[in-house]
Amino acid sequence: xxxxxRRAVGGRLPVVLVLPALVGLAFxxxxxxxxxxxxxxxxxxGQLVRAEVGQALRLSLVCASLxxxxxxxxxxxxAWLLARSDLPGRGVLRALVTVPLVLPPxxxxxxxxxxxxxxxxxxxxxxxxxxxxxxxxxxxxxxxEAFVAMPFLVVSVEGALRAADPRYEEAAATLGASRWLxxxxxxxxxxxxxxxxGTVLCWARALGEFGATITFAGNFPGRTTTMPLAVYLALETxxxxxxxxxxxxxxxxxxxLVGLRDRWIGGAP
Amino acid sequence: xxxxxVLAAVLVATLFPAACGSAGTAPAASxxxxxxxxxxxxxxxxxxxxxxxxxxxxxxxxxxxGSSALAQQIDRGAPADVFAAAxxxxxxxxxxxxxxxxxxxxxxxxxxxIAVPRGNPxxxxxxxxxxxxxxxxxxxxxxxxxxxxxxxxxxAAGVTPRADTLxxxxxxxxxxxxxxxxxAGLVYRTDxxxxxxxxxxxxxPQADQAVNDYPVAVLADAPNAAGARAFVDHxxxxxxxAVLADAxxxxx
Numbered sequence: 001x002x003x004x005x006r007r008a009v010g011g012r013l014p015v016v017l018v019l020p021a022l023v024g025l026a027f028x029x030x031x032x033x034x035x036x037x038x039x040x041x042x043x044x045x046g047q048l049v050r051a052e053v054g055q056a057l058r059l060s061l062v063c064a065s066l067x068x069x070x071x072x073x074x075x076x077x078x079a080w081l082l083a084r085s086d087l088p089g090r091g092v093l094r095a096l097v098t099v100p101l102v103l104p105p106x107x108x109x110x111x112x113x114x115x116x117x118x119x120x121x122x123x124x125x126x127x128x129x130x131x132x133x134x135x136x137x138x139x140x141x142x143x144x145e146a147f148v149a150m151p152f153l154v155v156s157v158e159g160a161l162r163a164a165d166p167r168y169e170e171a172a173a174t175l176g177a178s179r180w181l182x183x184x185x186x187x188x189x190x191x192x193x194x195x196x197x198g199t200v201l202c203w204a205r206a207l208g209e210f211g212a213t214i215t216f217a218g219n220f221p222g223r224t225t226t227m228p229l230a231v232y233l234a235l236e237t238x239x240x241x242x243x244x245x246x247x248x249x250x251x252x253x254x255x256x257l258v259g260l261r262d263r264w265i266g267g268a269p
Numbered sequence: 270x271x272x273x274x275v276l277a278a279v280l281v282a283t284l285f286p287a288a289c290g291s292a293g294t295a296p297a298a299s300x301x302x303x304x305x306x307x308x309x310x311x312x313x314x315x316x317x318x319x320x321x322x323x324x325x326x327x328x329x330x331x332x333x334x335g336s337s338a339l340a341q342q343i344d345r346g347a348p349a350d351v352f353a354a355a356x357x358x359x360x361x362x363x364x365x366x367x368x369x370x371x372x373x374x375x376x377x378x379x380x381x382x383i384a385v386p387r388g389n390p391x392x393x394x395x396x397x398x399x400x401x402x403x404x405x406x407x408x409x410x411x412x413x414x415x416x417x418x419x420x421x422x423x424x425a426a427g428v429t430p431r432a433d434t435l436x437x438x439x440x441x442x443x444x445x446x447x448x449x450x451x452x453a454g455l456v457y458r459t460d461x462x463x464x465x466x467x468x469x470x471x472x473x474p475q476a477d478q479a480v481n482d483y484p485v486a487v488l489a490d491a492p493n494a495a496g497a498r499a500f501v502d503h504x505x506x507x508x509x510x511a512v513l514a515d516a517x518x519x520x521x
Contacts, residue, residue: 110444118405119449135450136405136433218434218445219410232437236337236412 109215140217160194306355391452
């Protein structure tokens with residue numbers, strides 16, 4: 001897709017916008033700076049080579065990525081349904097989809113246990129019929145992260161869909177394209193930036209997920225201990241190690257996002 | 270138009286109590302802020318209500334959590350009057366940090382007990398079952414006091430536990446047992462007593478190897494030192510001991 005670089009409209013930047021913008025920027029960056037200032041940098045290489053840290057980091061990246069894939073496969077169609085279909089009660093559905101955003105993640109984890117736990121509504125049959133038990137497994141981590149992260153993707157994509165001009169789709173339809181073809185060739189390219197933004201948000205949320213993960217999937221090194229869990233437990237005994245671990249997670253996620261941005265997102269301005 | 274007005278009203282309604290709340294955190298002489306270990310949730314809530322009833326106009330603000338997390342919050346300047354920890358090591362963090370007014374007093378003891386879901390579906394009879402790979406087991410992580418205590422009893426029993434999850438605090442272990450997600454967990458006797466509708470306790474002899482002392486102290490910079498002292502006295506009183514004993518604690 002060709003991009004149009006927009007030039008700033010008008011000359012001087014209005015103070016009404018710039019001032020709160022700068023305050024907002026500081027509000028977001030100063031705590032981060034605080035973390036970086038307090039980081040015992042000498043300890044970072046040592047932590048990076050620790051087996052448990054490598055394990056937790058790998059698990060975090062794998063689970064967050066798998067959760068994001070699940071969210072994409074289910075979330076984009078869901079967003080399409082909410083934005084484009086004439087389903088009755090869409091407004092209510094739209095509100096319900098955002099519930100996991102509001103729910104404290106720990107409660108989300110308990111809710112998942114109620115449904116997918118060993119004695120859960122669905123989980124008891126999974127266990128009895130197939131011998132599948134999701135709590136305390138890596139699959140459980142992925143599910144917990146997907147549950148918490150999917151609304152971010154759905155909201156982003158749905159917003160993009162609603163903002164997109166439906167006339168292109170209508171034009172394609174008059175030319176005889178099927179709805180699936182229209183979705184793939186017209187809709188998806190139009191909303192690509194929204195999908196990318198949603199994916200990044202979703203991945204980042206999944207990577208930082210703590211409450212639902214520890215509640216639903218528990219905490220066991222190599223199986224369900226992701227970085228946020230390792231950070232939380234390190235905080236109990238060794239706050240310095242916890243800071244180092246969070247910085248490691250931060251650096252890796254920034255590196256991944258920057259890398260992806262250069263490769264696939266085509267260097268948005 | 271009316272919509273904006275409703276929105277504004279909602280905003281004001283939500284922001285105002287918050288603003289008042291933050292102004293009120295430096296408590297008036299009438300509030301005693303107590304930071305207490307998660308395992309004291311039931312007893313201290315009851316003792317707090319007692320204390321409020323006996324001292325009209327006084328409010329007890331309770332903050333429960335993992336002892337080490339609470340100790341860190343206090344050392345970072347959280348405005349607490351009283352600290353009650355589940356282990357002397359966490360109290361020591363505070364003694365070495367912001368300091369306490371006087372030496373901490375041990376007010377209760379707790380010991381571990383095996384918790385199993387009602388009916389004991391896993392057929393758990395003792396610590397040896399924790400080494401069985403077929404049983405689903407929840408323990409506390411070694412970083413928190415209940416995890417350290419668990420390590421001691423397993424060492425005494427010569428059992429290598431095969432845990433499926435190492436939880437961040439004892440209540441999280443209890444939740445997993447309550448929901449029937451695990452066949453057994455190692456928690457405090459008091460936790461079993463608090464959840465006796467859904468959970469059964471299994472005693473084991475090695476529990477004597479890891480008896481937990483609970484210290485309580487008034488903090489050196491307590492905003493309400495007099496109230497704090499009175500609350501600690503209430504915990505140490507006959508009534509306090511009775512409430513603690515009911516909940517499964519033993520007297521020091």
